Amino acid sequence: MEKTAIFHRSTDNYVYLLDDQTLQIRIKTKHNDVNAVSLILGDPYIWSNGQWQYSKMPMNLVGNDGLYDYWETEAFVATNRLRYGFKLSSSTEEVIYTEKGFYDSIPVDSDYYFCFPYLHENEQFQAPKWVKDTVWYQIFPERFGNGDPTINPENTKNWGSEPPAVNNFFGGDFAGVTAHLDHLTDIGVNGIYFTPVFKAHSNHKYDTIDYMELDPQFGDAAALKELITQCHKRGIKVMLDAVFNHSGYYFPPFQDVLKNGENSPYKDWFHIHNFPVVGGDKPNYEAFGFVESMPKLNTANPEVKKYLLDVGAYWIEEFDIDGWRLDVANEVDQPFWREFRKIVKKAKPDVYILGEIWHDSMPWLRGDQFDAVMNYPFKTNVLNLLANNSINSQQFVENMSKVYYSYPKTVFDYTFNLVGSHDTPRILTECGDNINKTKQVFTILLTFMGTPCIYYGDEIGLTGGQDPGCRKCMDWNEENHELELKNHIRILNTLRKEEKLLANEGFVTFLHPTEPNGIFGYKKYNSNKTILVLLNPNSSNQKFSLEKSENYNILYSSNIVIEDNQVNMEPDGFGIIEYNV
Structure with a gap:
């Protein structure tokens, strides 16, 4: 048995509250090295005849990432306190694993074991319940719809009259979104994520000038309130984008520093290395990257x-928004985010706090900062498999297993899954204009664990390369829509709404292919x-x-056939199949 590969820690993704008296406990071992794992558990204060009293329960092998096997079980803890360890068996040996190391026999002293001191209900990860049933739709406001031409910025181009560029404007606004909310309802969307809407210099608005003022090209407070009211009437949540890592170049405090240097009362609002302030390719102040127009706050x-x-x-208080998406969240100090959570949750307890973090995000997901992060590893692996052909299906399952088991289930249920955004090429373009591949991408997006997000226009087959090519004006001429793709997304969203197992209820196990690029998937069950x-x-x-059963029901597929408990699937096909246990 490879003991150096066995790992558990009594926190984060390895042990966490499922409810006020149930813990989910995980351990990982070298792939194909251990045949069985049992959990040894008991209350640390229950002893008899000088020995700690414990019980044992089997753990389930729930997945592997090619290097490690992941074992899991749910433990009911009647007394709210727990000491626990593991009995591991291979074909050649049996060992006991505790916090203090490995033993040949079960230690009789509870002090040797891993400790979960007390199950406090308020330590259970709490994210807004509504998020698990939400399908998001990301809108880049400047390019979705021009509903009020009277507020167009200077030199506004006719809608869709030329390719998107870093410096052109087409007049998208709040009224344009309000006018097209029926489109969102039609395809099954019930959440909108807006890129920044505050006063800014650029068309993307990530260079904020005033965080308390809406950009006049989008409309005034009344227009935004009307939009949010109409959204809420349709059951659509609204999330705004907050750029707190950096401001824009024309943010008044930064302009004051540029003008007055060391005498500016705002000099400590930024990270100025020395005076006078100098921009250029390597500004003498901290910025987003080295972008002089985005000084770091x-x-x-x-x-x-x-x-x-x-x-x-x-x-939140004035406009009743339902969520904050936090730009470059990992570069802002964590004490700030802890205070931010307290403030916004006081204003609205079920507000959704979403951080933009591209890497391991566990430090921000312990219940005191964010409710979720954007799941970029999901996007990377889906596109590498189905668009770039740089990994096969076995590697996809292994990669996503590693991502999934890096977080508690209670956290992953709320993670924000995406396959495209204002920063990436359009998904149909990524898939080489292959509709079937694109349909596979959306099949995974809209049935995977977490809360999915569709980038505006992807549902109708908008194309485009890297930014700014991915920021085309929405095409409202249905004759130009990829209706097959739009209907596919509509059907998947309907299924997700009707069948809660497709919206984060129950548990999940990945289904490995029998050959490197064979049929793969996942099983969601209760x-x-x-x-x-x-x-x-x-x-x-x-x-x-398939497992032997006579009760298969194909919920939705690309014409798959099931014979003799085998699924026969055509190239680039998919199937969603249910059966009763």
Whole structure:
């Protein structure tokens, strides 16, 4: 047995509250090295005849990432306290694993074991329940719809009259979104994520001038309130984008520093290395990257902190928004985010706090900062498999298993999944204009664990390359829509709404292919029902063996056939299949 590969820690993704008396406990071992794992558990204060009293329960092998196997079980803890360890068995040996190391026999002293001191209900990860049933739609406001030409900025181009560029404007606004809310309802969307809407110099608005003022090209406060009111009437949540890592070049405090240097009362609002302030390719102040027009804010400064925390509460209290997406969240100090959470949750307890973090995000997801992060590893792996052909289906399952088991289930249920955005090429373009591949991408997006987000226009087949090519004006001429793709998304969203196993209820197990690029997928299940999501990434017909059952029901597929408990699937096909346990 490879003991150096065995790992557990009594926190984060390895042990966490499922409810007020149930813990989910995980351990990982070398792939194909351990045959069975049992959990040894008991209350640390229950002893008899000088020995700690414990019980044992089997753990389930729930997945592997090619290097490690992941084992899991749910432990009911009647006394709210727990000490626990593991009994691991291979073909050649049996060991006991505790916090203090490995033993040949079960230690009789509870002090040797891993400790979960007390199950406090308020330590359970709490994110807004509504998020699990939400399908998001990202809108780049400047390019969605021009509903009020009277507020067009200077030199506005006719809608869609030329390719998107870094410096052109087409007049998209709040009224344009309000006018097209029926489109969102039609395809099954019930959440909107807006890129920044505050006063800014650029067309993307990530260079904020005033965090308390809407950009006049989008409309006034009345227009935004009307939009949010109409959204809420349709059951659509609204999330705004907060750029608290950096301001824009024309942010008045930064302009004051440029003008007055060391005499500016705002000099400590930023990270200025020396004076006078100099921009260019390598400015003498901290910025987003080295972009001189985006000076980094000093969020540890009390005045900056108060200003931004007031911003966080203001748009909730005055406009009833439902969420904040936090740009470049990992570069802002964590003490700031802890205060931010307290402030915005006081304003609206079920507000959704979403951080933009591209890497391991566990430090921000312990219940005191964010409700979720944007799941970029999901996007990377889906596109590498189905668009770039740089990994095969076995590697996809292994990669996503590693991502999934890096977080508690209670956290992953709320993670924000995306396959395209204002920063990436259009998904149909990524897939080489292959509709079937694109349909596979959306099949995964809209049935995977987490809360999915569709980038505006992807549902109708908008094309475009890297930014700014991915920021085309929305095409409202239905004759130009890829209706097959739009209907596919509509059907998937309907299924997700009707069948809660496709919206984060129950549990999940990944289904590994039987050959490197064979049919793969995942099983979502509870005590009554199982749903399989299967995909064939290959260019030839393939088969996949099912568990023996006579109660299969194909919920939706690309004309798959089931015979003798085998799924026969055409190239680039998919199937969503249910059966009762």
